[in-house]
Amino acid sequence: MNAEDPRPSPDADASERAPPLSIVIPAYNVAPYIEAAVRSALAQTMRDLEVVVVDDGSTDDTPRVLARLAAALDDPRLRILRQDNGGLSAARNAGILAARGEFIGLLDGDDVWLPQKAALHLGVMTGDPSIGLTFSHSEYMTEAGARSGDILLAGKAHPSLHDMIRRNHFGNGSTVVARRACFEEAGLFLPELRSCEDYEMWRRILWMTGYEAQLIPRPLTLYRLRESSLSFDSRKFVGYADMAMAILRRDMPNVPERVMRAGHAEHYRIAAWKAVSCGRRGDALALMLRALALRPFFLFTDWRALGAAVAIAAPQSLRDVLASTVKALQKSHSGVKSIMET
Template sequence: MLTKTPVASIVVPAYNVAATIAETLHSLLEQTFQDFEIIVVDDGSSDRTPEIVESFKDDRLRMVYQKNRGLAGAHNTGIYEARGEFVGFCDADDLWLPEKLERHIEHLRANPDVGISFAGSRMIDANGKPLGINQSPKLRGITVADIFKRNPIGNGSAAVMRRAALDDMAYRPAGETARDWWFDENFRQSDDIEGWLRFAVTTDWKIEGIPGLLTLYRIHMGGLSANVGTQFATWTRMRDKIGRIVPAVVERHGPAATAYQLRYLCRRAVSMRDGDMAWDYCRQSLAASRKPLIEEPVKTAITVAASLTLKLLGKPAYLMAERNILRA
């Protein structure tokens, strides 16, 4: 156990991640900035996750156990336990490049008005193979509309925050006696975007990115189907909650944000090669708002074409067309 207070804390929520947790922890322990602690929050795992974490003999690593509270609950417990001036988040199946923590701390120290520092990500598959897809978001001048529509932070393993900024977004809901909440545990999905939006509309801190693709974000294709089935309903609940806090934001940007979310779900359905689902989300997106078509015409047109091709021609013809495009 560390006896001195570390500069940074890295929170790792972990639930039944025996297949990936060791690789994740190795990537974190190999950071070029070494004055940190890692807090693994075991969220009621029933596999070998705790055993694997306990096999690491490093004083910077400790594990906290709790009954299952979901991802937001694991994040909240980790933040509560964190002692660092800076707090980063890494899901237990993702990886950080060695320089990630150092670069974010440099960024935050150089910009005292920035509360959340983030960077882009590369997508990898379940086996760690690059998918050739990157998240390269807008980095500067981040507005509430940007977060609502496109969530430039991108995923749960991209952000490193200033502890003071975290404390400014904390609240204690009725019935909670153990600790504050930073992320809303009523959301099993969309908890991160809810947190970033609430952070943006209730604090004065800036959200800013740095260049580079510093996170390897793992995509589990087998889990996408169940997620797509419930994600839009959860996102809509999140949108409605933000609407109660700042009605003007949702009134102005809600239709476009809804269209972007539906376009995202369409692209996930295309990834699953489900033409009926993809085209249904595509039509809903276009009906909600034409803003994605105006603001991002190329990406939106490609999404429409892919979903329509998959719907009309089926999976075999779509895969052949996709291969031909890649060879061109």
């Protein structure tokens, strides 16, 4: 890191006391979005917090936007660090190491927290010391920042380790607030994982610590849908997914193989859906076949897998209709599960 260690010394003045919550914002080439992310973190109804932004070697206007924002806000709760580019995991790790709070929230530099998120998460976590990870529902927003009203609902309120291996119930990297102790006991994000890093991290915490995960059943994160998602590289995603699953298999030998296979197949299903959404039907078909090799009855047990398979086989005009239908079904299905399980 191109900065001195920002952590306070043991004899720091009482006025430098640690706030209960540190919000860590990794930022890489997010100049159009980073101001909204930082302002949303500082605008929490819970005021006793700090915001640690880690500029991960941005080559766009991100450093200048952050400098102007810091000068305009003049808020002592905001700290901005800069390091050479190391990837999302390395940026998050730098922020976690610099953070002073007992609780650490993660907010990607292109997403937004709604004002009550911090208070609601800490209200649950301070009341129950067994909870190490909290997460919320998310609402999609456009690249320009307009709220869509479409909600990504978590499927389970108290996902177990096996639940989380089968599927990422946290949704995205901007929903989570974790106890610092989780990282102290289980370690930090793996820098070698440039994707699926959160998938591996949350499962490692549930495996290595005694902490549990708890849903805050409200949409408290705004997740930005960016045009760059159209350039989704299925080969890279699958490569990192395979690496993450290999790590889990190595480190969690007591987890049944059927659970691991289900999680592995889910990665391939996600990649297949993204590939067909980008118009790469050949890649999507190959990925779906890999999913079915791991779970032969996948199409009959998971409506999302069936929807992806039908989309791969359908012409473009029908795929557009199916995409809208699946989206509506997903909202309805997830909503019913959330009501039943919360």
